[in-house]
Amino acid sequence: MRTLRVIASGFRMNLKMLGTSSFFLLTSVVQPIIFATVAFYMFRSGGRNGTLLYASLGAGMMGVWSTTLFGSGGMIQWQRWQGTLELGAAAPPAIALIYLPFSLANAFTGMYAMAATLVWGRVVFGIPLHFAHPWLFALSLPATVIALGLMGLVLASTFILYRHANALSNLLEYPVWIASGLVFSTSLLPDWTRPISWCLPPYWGVLAIRHAALGGDVRGPLGMVLALGLASLAISSVTFRWFEHAARARATLSLT
Amino acid sequence: MRRWLTVFFVGGSIAYRGLFNWIRPAMYIPTMLGSPLFQLIFFTKLGQFAQAQSRDFYIVGNSVQVCAMSSVYGMTMAVANERWFGTLGPLLASPANRAAVFLGRGMPVLANGLLVSAFTFVAGTLLLGFRPGLAAVPALALVVVVTVVSCTAFGMLLGSIGLRAKDFFFAANLAYFLMLLFCGVNIPLDELPGWMSAVGRCLPLTHGIAAAREVAAGASLLHVWGLVLTELGIAAAYAAAGLALFRVLEHESRRSAVLDAY
Amino acid sequence: MLVIEAVDLRRTYRTTTGVIRRRPLDVEAVRGVSFAVEQGELFGLLGPNGAGKTTTIKMLITLLLPTSGDARVLGMDVVSQARDVRKRIGYVFGGDRGLYERLSARDNLRYFAELYGVSGKAQRTRIDEVLELVGLKGREQERVEGYSRGMRQRLHIARGILHDPEVVFLDEPTIGVDPVGARELRQTIADLIAAGKTVLLTTHYMFEADALCDRIAVIAKGEIVGEGTPAALKAGVAEGRVTEIEVFGVDDGVLSRLRVVDGVRAVTVEERDQKQLLVVQCAADRELTAPLLAQLDGFEVGRVTSREPTLEDAYVALVGAGD
Structure with a gap:
C-alpha cells in the first residue's frame, strides 16, 4: 500500500514537472510531428501512399522513445542540478521505487507523441485512421509504453553514475529508432544487428502496434513486449542498487 | 585593427571553450560525432525503404546538414550562455569592439562544423558506399565550407535571440529539426508545398546542399556558382542580422534593463 | 579633481502588473541621487536591499542609461562617452556567478584582458601581478567550478583591476564570504586605495563601511538620506x-x-x-x-x-x- 502511494505521488509530481517544461513539449509533440512530416513526404515521394499510416505509427513510436530517453536522462540530471538527487538517495524507500513512477510518467507522456502524429496525419495529410484490431491496438499501445518506461528505468540507473547523461541520451536516440525498425524494416540492416533488435522492447512494441493497426499477428510481439518489460524491471532493481552504491563511493550524486 | 583581430581570434577561442557545453570528450563524441553518424544512417535507410531518392541524395544532404550540430547548438550556446553564466554584465561593461567579440565566436564553431561534416561524409563513404569522384572532392569541400559559414551565421542570429529569450535551447532544437524538413535535406524542394519551399530558400543550407549534390555528381564549380553565391549572401544577411540584434539588445538593455538577469 | 559625479540621477523601471489586464507600472529605483567622489577616495554607498545601490552603480558603469540626471566618471559622460568610460573603470560584483566556470582563472583573466585591450606582452606580467595581489597565485590553472565562494570573489576582483583602471566599482563584494575571507578582501580593497585608485563600494555591512570608507552616502528607497564621514554620520544622528x-x-x-x-x-x-x-x-x-x-x-x-x-x-x- 505504501509502495503504491510512493508510486502514485511520484507519477503525479513528474507529470506536473513535465507539463511546465518546454523541452518536454518539443520532444513529445513538436519533434514527432516534424519527423512524421518528413516521413510522409518521403513515403509519398516514393509512391508508397498506402503506408502513410505506417509512417504515422512509426513517428509516434519514435516520439515515445525520445520522451522516455530524454525523460530518464533529464530526470536524473535535473535532480542532480537541483540538488534533489541526494535527497532521493537518502529517502527510506528503495531508490528504484522512487524512480519507477518518474519513468512511467515519462513514458506515459510519450502517448502524446502517438496521439500527435496520428492526429497530424489525419488532419494535414488526410491519412484515414482505420485499425484492423482496435481493441488489440488499445491494449498494445499502453503495454508498449509501460515496457519502454521500464527500459527507461534501466537507463536512469546508469545515469546516476554517469554525469553526462544528456550526451548518452543524444547518442541513444537514433540507434534505437534504427534498430527497432520504427519507420523502416530492420531487414535493411546488416544481419549482425538482428539480436540487438530482438532485445529492444520498442522493436516488439512497434510490431504489435503496427499489426494491430494494419493487420497481422499481435499476440506474439505483445507477449515479447511484456516479457522484456518485466526483465527490465528486474534488471533495474539490481542496477539501481549497484550504481547507487558506486555513486556514493565516487561522489557523483551531487555537483558540489 | 590588431586589437580587433586578437579579440576576434584569441578572445573567440577562449570564450568558446568557456561557453560551449559539449566540449569535453564525454559530451563531444556522442553529440558531435555519434548523433550525426546515426542521423545519416537513419535517413539513408528510411530513404531506401521509401524508395524516394537515390542513396547519395540522403548521404550528401545529411552530411552537410549535420554541421548545424555545431553551427546551431554551438553558436547559440557561445552567445546565449553568457546570460546563463552571469558573464554578460562584465562583457557589456568592457570597451571591446562588439563585432569582434561576436564574430570571433563564430570561428571555432565554424571549424567544428567543418569537422563534423567531414566526419559524416567519411562515414558515408566507409559505411554506406558513397563514392564521389576524387576530382569532385576539392569543389565539394569548398561548397561545404560556404554552407557551414552560412549555418554559423544563422546560429549567430539564434544566439542573439537566445540572449533575450528564456529558453534558447528550445529554439535551437526547433531550428535544427525544421532544417531537416525545409532545407531539402531529405525531401526535394519541389515536392514540398510552395510556401514551404519558399521558406526553405530563405534559410541557410538549402542552396549549399543543392550545390553539393551537383558537385558530388560530377558537376564543376562553374556550374553551381550561382547557388554558392546565394548561400554566401544568405550567410552575410544572417550574420548582419545577428550582430544588429545583439547591438539592439545591448542598447535596449541599457535603456530598459531587458537583459538584466545577469 | 572629481572622479565620480552624480547629479540628480533617476532611474525608473517599467514593469507590468495584473494577470489578465496588464497595466504598466513604473517603479522608481533611484530618485534623484547626487554625490561626488574625489580622486583617491574610498566612497561607500550604504543601504538595505532594494535601496537602489546596484541600479546607481550600473548607471555609473554604463550598463544602464539614467532616466534623467547626469553622471560623469573621470570627467566623461556615462551616456555619450560610454566606451571611453569603460576603458578606464573596473567593475566587480559580488556573488557566485559571472565567471566562465569551465575555464581556469588564468583563462578567465586572459579573456577579459583581450576585451580590455591589454596587449599580449603586458598580459602575462599583469595577470601574474593581479593573481598575486588577490592571493590566487598557485591556483590559477584550476577550473573555476572547483573554487570556493571566497576564491571566486577574489577572481572577480582580479578581473576588475586587470587593466589597471583608475576607478574601481565594487558592488557588494563581500556578500556571502566567510569572515576570514571577507577580512582578506577588505585588505585587498584597502590596498587598491593605497595604490592610488578611486573606489566606489556598495555594501549593507555597517562595520565594513565603517572600517573602509572615507565617506559614506546612506541610500534608502532610491534617495540619499545622509552623507559624510563615518564619524560625522555617527555624530550627526x-x-x-x-x-x-x-x-x-x-x-x-x-x-x-x-x-x-x-x-x-x-x-x-x-x-x-x-x-x-x-x-x-x-x-x-x-x-x-x-x-x-x-x-x-x-x-x-x-x-x-x-x-x-x-x-x-x-x-x-x-x-x-x-x-
Missing part, C-alpha cells in the same frame, strides 16, 4: 549616548511615552525571542536612565546598558526615518 534596555511585552503606548521624555531623540525596538531590546538615543549631556525606567514601571526590565553610538545606530536612524 546620535551625538550623545545610546541606552539599551531589555524589556518584556511593551506596547506602542509605552514607546510613545518614552519618545516624549525630555532629551530622548529616537526609540527603536528590536525583537529578540520573547524579550525586546529598546534602543534609545539620548542627548550627550543628560543622564536619562532613571526617567526612562520610570516610564517602564510595571514592566519586567532586564539588563540596561549605556554606550557610544555606532554607525549602525546612525544608519538605522537614517533608514528608518522614512518609514
Whole structure:
C-alpha cells in the first residue's frame, strides 16, 4: 500500500514537472510531428501512399522513445542540478521505487507523441485512421509504453553514475529508432544487428502496434513486449542498487 | 585593427571553450560525432525503404546538414550562455569592439562544423558506399565550407535571440529539426508545398546542399556558382542580422534593463 | 579633481502588473541621487536591499542609461562617452556567478584582458601581478567550478583591476564570504586605495563601511538620506549616548511615552525571542536612565546598558526615518 502511494505521488509530481517544461513539449509533440512530416513526404515521394499510416505509427513510436530517453536522462540530471538527487538517495524507500513512477510518467507522456502524429496525419495529410484490431491496438499501445518506461528505468540507473547523461541520451536516440525498425524494416540492416533488435522492447512494441493497426499477428510481439518489460524491471532493481552504491563511493550524486 | 583581430581570434577561442557545453570528450563524441553518424544512417535507410531518392541524395544532404550540430547548438550556446553564466554584465561593461567579440565566436564553431561534416561524409563513404569522384572532392569541400559559414551565421542570429529569450535551447532544437524538413535535406524542394519551399530558400543550407549534390555528381564549380553565391549572401544577411540584434539588445538593455538577469 | 559625479540621477523601471489586464507600472529605483567622489577616495554607498545601490552603480558603469540626471566618471559622460568610460573603470560584483566556470582563472583573466585591450606582452606580467595581489597565485590553472565562494570573489576582483583602471566599482563584494575571507578582501580593497585608485563600494555591512570608507552616502528607497564621514554620520544622528534596555511585552503606548521624555531623540525596538531590546538615543549631556525606567514601571526590565553610538545606530536612524 505504501509502495503504491510512493508510486502514485511520484507519477503525479513528474507529470506536473513535465507539463511546465518546454523541452518536454518539443520532444513529445513538436519533434514527432516534424519527423512524421518528413516521413510522409518521403513515403509519398516514393509512391508508397498506402503506408502513410505506417509512417504515422512509426513517428509516434519514435516520439515515445525520445520522451522516455530524454525523460530518464533529464530526470536524473535535473535532480542532480537541483540538488534533489541526494535527497532521493537518502529517502527510506528503495531508490528504484522512487524512480519507477518518474519513468512511467515519462513514458506515459510519450502517448502524446502517438496521439500527435496520428492526429497530424489525419488532419494535414488526410491519412484515414482505420485499425484492423482496435481493441488489440488499445491494449498494445499502453503495454508498449509501460515496457519502454521500464527500459527507461534501466537507463536512469546508469545515469546516476554517469554525469553526462544528456550526451548518452543524444547518442541513444537514433540507434534505437534504427534498430527497432520504427519507420523502416530492420531487414535493411546488416544481419549482425538482428539480436540487438530482438532485445529492444520498442522493436516488439512497434510490431504489435503496427499489426494491430494494419493487420497481422499481435499476440506474439505483445507477449515479447511484456516479457522484456518485466526483465527490465528486474534488471533495474539490481542496477539501481549497484550504481547507487558506486555513486556514493565516487561522489557523483551531487555537483558540489 | 590588431586589437580587433586578437579579440576576434584569441578572445573567440577562449570564450568558446568557456561557453560551449559539449566540449569535453564525454559530451563531444556522442553529440558531435555519434548523433550525426546515426542521423545519416537513419535517413539513408528510411530513404531506401521509401524508395524516394537515390542513396547519395540522403548521404550528401545529411552530411552537410549535420554541421548545424555545431553551427546551431554551438553558436547559440557561445552567445546565449553568457546570460546563463552571469558573464554578460562584465562583457557589456568592457570597451571591446562588439563585432569582434561576436564574430570571433563564430570561428571555432565554424571549424567544428567543418569537422563534423567531414566526419559524416567519411562515414558515408566507409559505411554506406558513397563514392564521389576524387576530382569532385576539392569543389565539394569548398561548397561545404560556404554552407557551414552560412549555418554559423544563422546560429549567430539564434544566439542573439537566445540572449533575450528564456529558453534558447528550445529554439535551437526547433531550428535544427525544421532544417531537416525545409532545407531539402531529405525531401526535394519541389515536392514540398510552395510556401514551404519558399521558406526553405530563405534559410541557410538549402542552396549549399543543392550545390553539393551537383558537385558530388560530377558537376564543376562553374556550374553551381550561382547557388554558392546565394548561400554566401544568405550567410552575410544572417550574420548582419545577428550582430544588429545583439547591438539592439545591448542598447535596449541599457535603456530598459531587458537583459538584466545577469 | 572629481572622479565620480552624480547629479540628480533617476532611474525608473517599467514593469507590468495584473494577470489578465496588464497595466504598466513604473517603479522608481533611484530618485534623484547626487554625490561626488574625489580622486583617491574610498566612497561607500550604504543601504538595505532594494535601496537602489546596484541600479546607481550600473548607471555609473554604463550598463544602464539614467532616466534623467547626469553622471560623469573621470570627467566623461556615462551616456555619450560610454566606451571611453569603460576603458578606464573596473567593475566587480559580488556573488557566485559571472565567471566562465569551465575555464581556469588564468583563462578567465586572459579573456577579459583581450576585451580590455591589454596587449599580449603586458598580459602575462599583469595577470601574474593581479593573481598575486588577490592571493590566487598557485591556483590559477584550476577550473573555476572547483573554487570556493571566497576564491571566486577574489577572481572577480582580479578581473576588475586587470587593466589597471583608475576607478574601481565594487558592488557588494563581500556578500556571502566567510569572515576570514571577507577580512582578506577588505585588505585587498584597502590596498587598491593605497595604490592610488578611486573606489566606489556598495555594501549593507555597517562595520565594513565603517572600517573602509572615507565617506559614506546612506541610500534608502532610491534617495540619499545622509552623507559624510563615518564619524560625522555617527555624530550627526546620535551625538550623545545610546541606552539599551531589555524589556518584556511593551506596547506602542509605552514607546510613545518614552519618545516624549525630555532629551530622548529616537526609540527603536528590536525583537529578540520573547524579550525586546529598546534602543534609545539620548542627548550627550543628560543622564536619562532613571526617567526612562520610570516610564517602564510595571514592566519586567532586564539588563540596561549605556554606550557610544555606532554607525549602525546612525544608519538605522537614517533608514528608518522614512518609514
